Amino acid sequence: MRLIETMIPRFHHPLCAALLLLFWVADHPCFAVDDLSPEKFLQEYREAVKQYQTANSIIHIEGTMSQYRTDQSGSSESRDETHIAYSLVNGRERIILEEKDLENQKISVGSVTVLGCDRNFSLVRNSPKEAYRIQELVIPDSKAKRSQLASPYLTFSVDTPYTLAGLPVSLMIESSEFRFIKIERINKNGNTRVQVEFDYDRSRPGKTSRIRGWVNFDPKNKYSVCEYNFTDTVDGANYNYQGNSIYEFDENQVSLPQEVVCVETFFQSSKEIWKKEYRFQAERLSTDPIPDSEFTLAAYGLGDVEQPPGAPTNTLPYWAFGFAAVALGISVVLKRMARQA
Numbered sequence: 001m002r003l004i005e006t007m008i009p010r011f012h013h014p015l016c017a018a019l020l021l022l023f024w025v026a027d028h029p030c031f032a033v034d035d036l037s038p039e040k041f042l043q044e045y046r047e048a049v050k051q052y053q054t055a056n057s058i059i060h061i062e063g064t065m066s067q068y069r070t071d072q073s074g075s076s077e078s079r080d081e082t083h084i085a086y087s088l089v090n091g092r093e094r095i096i097l098e099e100k101d102l103e104n105q106k107i108s109v110g111s112v113t114v115l116g117c118d119r120n121f122s123l124v125r126n127s128p129k130e131a132y133r134i135q136e137l138v139i140p141d142s143k144a145k146r147s148q149l150a151s152p153y154l155t156f157s158v159d160t161p162y163t164l165a166g167l168p169v170s171l172m173i174e175s176s177e178f179r180f181i182k183i184e185r186i187n188k189n190g191n192t193r194v195q196v197e198f199d200y201d202r203s204r205p206g207k208t209s210r211i212r213g214w215v216n217f218d219p220k221n222k223y224s225v226c227e228y229n230f231t232d233t234v235d236g237a238n239y240n241y242q243g244n245s246i247y248e249f250d251e252n253q254v255s256l257p258q259e260v261v262c263v264e265t266f267f268q269s270s271k272e273i274w275k276k277e278y279r280f281q282a283e284r285l286s287t288d289p290i291p292d293s294e295f296t297l298a299a300y301g302l303g304d305v306e307q308p309p310g311a312p313t314n315t316l317p318y319w320a321f322g323f324a325a326v327a328l329g330i331s332v333v334l335k336r337m338a339r340q341a
Contacts, residue, residue, distance in 0.1 A: 036183040036194065048223035049162065049170060055254050058289060061086045061158055063282035071274045086158050089290050092116040095149055113149060114295050115142045123300055132300045156262050156278040161224040161255040164215060165241040165262055169225065177201040193226060194219050209234045221247065224255040238267040248285050256285040
C-alpha cells in the first residue's frame with residue numbers, strides 16, 4: 001500500500017489513480033473485496049446446501065486415502081493406505097473399502113457396507129481372492145454405522161464439501177454457541193472466496209472444547225469448503241487442523257472432491273506431540289446412473305441369504321415340533337391303555 005501512496009501523486013488524474021489501485025487489488029490474492037453480514041451469509045449458505053442436496057442424487061467417487069503419522073521426534077512413523085469406492089443413488093449408499101498392507105504390498109482386509117435400503121448389510125473378506133462373507137445382515141442404526149465409517153474414510157473424501165475435518169458446517173454455524181468474528185469476500189488467486197473467521201464453544205460430554213479459526217468457501221460452487229485452519233482446545237490440549245480441497249464439477253455443479261489434504265497436529269503445553277496427515281486422491285468421479293442391483297447381496301454372489309453363516313439359529317420351530325411329537329406319542333399310549341382296559 002505504501003508503494004501506491006508514493007506512485008499516486010505522479011498520476012494527477014483520478015482515473016489513473018483508480019486504475020492503479022484496481023491493478024494492485026488483482027495482484028494481492030487475499031485482499032478483501034467486501035464484508036457480509038451473518039444473516040446474508042447464512043441465507044446464501046442454506047440455499048447453496050439445499051441446491052447441492054437436490055442435485056447430488058447420484059454420485060460415484062473412487063480413489064485412495066493415505067494416512068501418515070509421526071511423533072515429536074520423528075522416530076515413530078506409520079503409514080496406511082485404503083482404496084475407497086463410494087456410490088450414492090437417491091439416498092442409498094454403498095461404501096467399499098480395501099485396506100492395504102504396505103509392508104507386504106497386498107490387500108489385508110476388504111469390506112462392503114450398504115445403507116439406506118430395505119435391507120442394509122455389511123460384508124467382509126481378507127483377500128481379493130476370497131469371496132465376501134456376511135458380517136452384518138441387519139443394521140438397525142444406519143446413522144451410527146455411517147458415523148463409524150466416516151472417520152477418516154468419508155470425512156476426508158465424500159463429506160469434504162460441507163464438513164471441517166468431520167465437523168458438519170451446517171450444525172456448527174446454526175448452533176447458538178457459534179459466533180461469527182468476521183465474514184468477508186476475498187480474492188484468492190483470482191477466485192472469489194467467502195472467508196469466515198469464527199469462535200465456537202462446542203458442547204461435548206464431560207469435556208470443554210473451544211474451536212477458533214477460519215474457513216474459506218467457494219460461493220460459485222454451492223459454498224463448498226476450499227480451505228480451513230482452526231484449533232480445537234480440549235481440556236487444555238490443542239488440536240490444530242489445516243486442510244484444503246480441489247474439486248471437479250459436473251453439469252449440475254455437484255462438488256466432486258478431486259484432491260483433499262488435511263494435517264492434524266496435537267500440541268500439549270505448546271509442544272508438538274504428534275502429527276497426522278490425511279490425503280485423498282480421486283481416480284474416478286462420475287454422476288452416471290448406477291444399477292439397483294449393485295445395492296443387493298446378489299451383486300456379491302450371496303443371493304437372497306437370510307442369515308449369516310454361524311449365526312444363532314431360531315430353535316423355536318424345532319421345540320414346537322418336539323412337543324407335538326411327544327404329545328402324539330402320549331396320545332397313542334393312552335388310547336391303547338384305554339382299549340386294554
